[in-house]
Structures are given as C-alpha cells and as structure tokens.
Amino acid sequence: MSAKTQTPSPPHRLGIFSLVIIAAAFVISIRNLPMMAEAGLQMIFFAVIAVIAFLIPVALVAAELATGWPKEGGVYVWVKEAFGDRWGFVAVWLLWFQMVIGMVMVLSFVGGVLAYAIYPSLAQSKLFIIGIIIAVYWGATFLNLRGMKASSMISTVCLISGVFFPAALIISLGIAYLFLGDPVQMNLAFSVKNMIPDLTKLDNVVMLASFIFAFSGMELSAVHAAEVNNPKRNYPIAIFMASILLVAISIIGAVSVAIVVPQSKISLVSGIMEAFEVFFSQFRLKWFTPVIAIFAGVGAVGQVSTWIVGPVKCLLATAKNGDIPPFFQKVNRNGIPKRLLFVQASLVSLFALLYGLIPKINTAFMMLLALTILLYLCMYILMFMSAIRLRYKEPDVFRAYKVPGGKIGMWIVAGIGFLTSIATFFIGLFPPSELKVTNTKDYVKFMIIGVLVMLVIPIIIFQLRRPSWKLAVKQDQTNKPQ
Numbered sequence: 001m002s003a004k005t006q007t008p009s010p011p012h013r014l015g016i017f018s019l020v021i022i023a024a025a026f027v028i029s030i031r032n033l034p035m036m037a038e039a040g041l042q043m044i045f046f047a048v049i050a051v052i053a054f055l056i057p058v059a060l061v062a063a064e065l066a067t068g069w070p071k072e073g074g075v076y077v078w079v080k081e082a083f084g085d086r087w088g089f090v091a092v093w094l095l096w097f098q099m100v101i102g103m104v105m106v107l108s109f110v111g112g113v114l115a116y117a118i119y120p121s122l123a124q125s126k127l128f129i130i131g132i133i134i135a136v137y138w139g140a141t142f143l144n145l146r147g148m149k150a151s152s153m154i155s156t157v158c159l160i161s162g163v164f165f166p167a168a169l170i171i172s173l174g175i176a177y178l179f180l181g182d183p184v185q186m187n188l189a190f191s192v193k194n195m196i197p198d199l200t201k202l203d204n205v206v207m208l209a210s211f212i213f214a215f216s217g218m219e220l221s222a223v224h225a226a227e228v229n230n231p232k233r234n235y236p237i238a239i240f241m242a243s244i245l246l247v248a249i250s251i252i253g254a255v256s257v258a259i260v261v262p263q264s265k266i267s268l269v270s271g272i273m274e275a276f277e278v279f280f281s282q283f284r285l286k287w288f289t290p291v292i293a294i295f296a297g298v299g300a301v302g303q304v305s306t307w308i309v310g311p312v313k314c315l316l317a318t319a320k321n322g323d324i325p326p327f328f329q330k331v332n333r334n335g336i337p338k339r340l341l342f343v344q345a346s347l348v349s350l351f352a353l354l355y356g357l358i359p360k361i362n363t364a365f366m367m368l369l370a371l372t373i374l375l376y377l378c379m380y381i382l383m384f385m386s387a388i389r390l391r392y393k394e395p396d397v398f399r400a401y402k403v404p405g406g407k408i409g410m411w412i413v414a415g416i417g418f419l420t421s422i423a424t425f426f427i428g429l430f431p432p433s434e435l436k437v438t439n440t441k442d443y444v445k446f447m448i449i450g451v452l453v454m455l456v457i458p459i460i461i462f463q464l465r466r467p468s469w470k471l472a473v474k475q476d477q478t479n480k481p482q
Helices: 016-027 029-036 038-067 075-082 085-118 120-124 127-143 148-179 202-214 220-229 231-257 271-282 284-322 338-355 361-393 406-428 440-463 466-479
Strands: none
Touching: 016 148, 016 220, 016 231, 016 284, 029 038, 029 148, 029 231, 029 271, 029 284, 038 120, 038 202, 038 220, 038 231, 038 361, 038 406, 075 085, 075 284, 075 361, 085 120, 085 127, 085 271, 085 284, 085 338, 085 361, 085 440, 120 127, 120 271, 120 440, 127 284, 127 338, 148 271, 148 284, 148 440, 202 406, 220 466, 231 271, 271 284, 271 338, 284 338, 361 406, 361 440
C-alpha cells in the first residue's frame, strides 16, 4: 500500500539574495570564532590553507555539479549519477547523520549563550543545555513545516540579527579596543614563529582540521537549486558571495575574540560571550550582555533551522527513488517531508540526552565535533570523486558553470579537495588536546568503529530495500492529480 502524499503547493522561487542568505546560513556562525581565536595569529595561516585546499574546491565543484544537475537532492543526485544508487544513498546518509550529531553541537552553543541572558552559571548546567537543545530543535522543526518561503524568511531574519549584527559589533569593538591602547591578550608579533605553526606537532595539525571543518557546508545549498530562479546563473554567484562573507567574518571576528580573551581561558561553548563581556565592561555597556546573548542565540537558531530542511530534502530524494520505505515519502502541502523531520528531531533529542551523560561540556562538544568531522569528510570524498567521474561519464551534460581548465582543471581542483579530505580524515582520528584523552589508542579505535558502523548501516538499509518501495513511488506519482 502506497503512502499518500498531499499535493504540494507551487514552490517558492529563490532569488540571488535569498540563496546567498541560505548558503551563508549553512556555513557562517559566530560560534566558530572562539575555536579560531585559540590559534592566535596563526589563525591566518590555518584559514588560508583551509580556503585554498578546501573551501575553494568545494565551492567550485558544488557550483558545477549544482548547475549541471539542478535537481532536488544535491549530493545524492551527484553521487548517484556518478557511482549508482547505492553510493548515492551512502553519501546522503553520511550528510544527514552527521547533521543529526552536529545539531547537538550547535544547539549546545545556543544554550551557552542564552545562559548569559538568564544566569551565566547555567552554561555549566547539563539539564539547562539539554532542555534548550530539545526545545529549540523541535520548535524550529515545526516552523519549517510551513515550507521554503517560511524557511527562507527565518534564515534571513536570524542571519542578519543573530550573525551579521553580533559579528559587526564584535569587530567594531575590537577595532575600538585596539585604538584605545587597552591590554591585548593575543601575541601580535609578525614573526615566523608566531604566524606559522609547527605542523610536526599533532595539536597544530588537529587545529588545521578544525578550521577546514569550520569552512564546510557550502555544498548543501545545492539542495535548493531546483527552487532558484535561473539556477545555472544565480547559484554560482550566490555560492561565491557566501564564501567571501564566511572568510571575512570568521577571521576578523576571531581576531576580536583573541585580543580580549586569554588563549588558555577560551571556552568553546561560551567563549564568544566572554569576549563580549570584556568589551562591554571596558566600554561601560555591561547591561547589553544579555541582549547580545539573545541575538547570538537567534543566529545559531537560524543556522539550525536552515540545516533542518537541507539534508532531509536529500533524504527525501532517496525515498522518491524507492531506497527507503514509502512511509517516508509523505510531504505536507508545503512540500516538506514531515515524517522525516519528526524522525530527525527524535534522533537529535536522543543524542542530546546522551550528551548529558558525558562529564564535561567541552569534552562532549569536542567528541561530537570529532565524529561529525569524520562522517562529513567521507561524504566530501565521494563528492569530489563524483565530480571527476562525471566529467568522463556525462561530458555532454550542460553545466552553466564549469571548473576552469577542462578535465585537467577538474582533476586539480577536485583532486586537491579529495586529498585534503583524506588527510583531514586521518588527522581527525586523533584526539585534540582539549579532550585530555589518557588512552589515544582507545580513542582512535572508538572513532574508527563509529565511522565503520555509520558506513555499514546505509549499505545494509539499501540492500534490504524492496522492489515494492519503488513501485509505491510510481503508483503514488500516477495517482497524483494533474
């Protein structure tokens, strides 16, 4: 028996501005500023490497793939076209599941900054953080049931008020702080030792991997390619504009944090609020701390809202292909897969509860980040491989944007991204210094087993699919009113 699907309303069309906002909402967040600030002036080196070796390859490859295959499903469609249904399903599973874990990490930041608006010591309360994670995620889930128009509006409001405004404020305060000659906590000496990290040290290599991950997610805006006005022209423009915003806000904002918060005291959960506290105390604006905490929380909520629909729409494409039971094909009148959203929200709630069982909040934060990096990098490896293969397998497909340099150019660009992803994966197997892991071998084994389990699960699910699932899709499409 096929799952009944409501006839969706005509899709809301996205212009360049809306797409820039959505793409920016996927990748820009002030929650990454404390992590970058920990690197001191070496953050510039880490950022340049991350941009050249990862962000640019991702942006160029995603622009070509999205304009060549502007269909709903994003990375699922690309990998499926290159390597078949099975690997397309594996790719979208990795994207989706890392998001489920990653949202707990993002929402822990929301809890940390909102604690400053209520009672700062709540930032160390597991119950408070867990409550915020569950409440905010379910609230954003219900808001996204209203469709892409509502989702786009939420992203726009939250990004401007909760990311651009706090970022502009902390950058402005940082500049004013420097001009007034107040004590600077970051070593600003322009020396080789201070600016170039020693990459023979594992901690520095792990920090580079963290920067690369902070610049990930740009490709996810491609799931909306089919909803964009003139996607072959507008999508590449939007993705490059969002990339520029990401780099500018990240580096300048991180410097502002580093000049007022001592490196040893930066908290990954609430470090951004510690920087604001110092600034506001200096400029006699301490009363504004709870207000900016709310704005920062709103920004993170906007990012959560954007990520809620993106990966799940990729998963919906697999349901329409008959890779998962027809039960999950159901969409509401706004074209949103509500059953998939509810399953997703339930899993995020479960991981939030597990988060509360880990002794230290920063430890939980970094462990979740580590596993998220590994899963996401596996997806990127498949994406870069697909871009190269499709140049040979489907050379005649028109791409409004193509990676320059022909096949050699694609090998260079996608090859750099592929090698960066492989290297970062192996780096990510080792614990960062913040975790204070006593047994590195056990940690590495745990991460490897976790990744293998996450790779095996989609292969098993795909193998167990039934012909009736695809038949149910065809029957459902046949029965839809024209």
